[in-house]
């Protein structure tokens with residue numbers, strides 16, 4: 001497979017087994033998942049079904065016990081500088097360095113490469129700052145002075161600094177109020193379209209899930225039991241799906257989705273919250 005292939009993430013016969021005091025815990029068993037270029041694939045599943053572990057395996061931070069994970073045809077574990085540039089990750093709480101300014105945080109992965117002069121790195125970071133809807137005046141601020149929505153935006157700019165074709169999002173709207181959450185979803189939707197990104201997202205927020213996903217994959221019984229559109233997934237008979245999507249919370253999110261007026265195409269540089 002080469003970089004022109006439509007498959008960005010290819011997971012085959014994946015087993016993840018952790019040792020515990022009581023023996024072994026099987027998290028994934030023979031899990032298969034293929035993600036094509038341009039998809040926004042959301043992973044949903046009960047607590048402990050291995051969604052975060054799967055993101056970490058795609059990022060190359062953890063190795064499968066058995067089976068293979070490939071990103072653009074390469075094992076993410078073999079991350080060279082070029083490999084690392086293939087995947088951007090937005091961690092749940094932003095994971096910004098508190099001692100660094102906004103711009104230093106965004107520039108960090110590029111600076112670590114030690115390949116470019118400072119001026120070029122600074123300019124690249126400023127471009128990304130604006131891409132996520134922030135302004136040059138935010139560049140010298142400290143993370144402690146930012147709102148939750150701004151922290152997410154800075155973390156997103158850092159995840160995008162190397163122009164990765166694949167972006168991983170762990171609970172991108174967790175902790176944001178509804179307005180900031182909508183605004184961040186608009187930004188993600190715009191960037192997905194404009195940059196032609198492939199996105200893999202873990203979210204417990206059903207509004208975010210229905211708002212952004214082009215496909216939903218459900219993890220249960222140690223594997224992906226079904227993947228497809230919201231409609232297809234909801235129609236799949238499984239107790240987890242019934243409880244998750246057809247309980248009160250799911251019904252409200254579905255109704256809100258149907259009631260929502262169609263959105264105008266969002267600018268990638270929307271107002272920061």
Ligand SMILES: Nc1ncnc2c1ncn2[C@@H]1O[C@H](COP(=O)(O)OP(=O)(O)OP(=O)(O)O)[C@@H](O)[C@H]1O
Pocket residue numbers: 018019025027045046047048049050051052053054
């Ligand atoms: N390094 C590790 N060592 C041992 N067990 C681990 C390790 N990492 C994860 N686990 C276990 O693997 C299982 C899956 O964890 P993971 O965090 O991926 O679940 P999740 O689906 O993201 O859950 P949640 O929705 O609650 O965040 C859990 O039982 C967790 O305790």
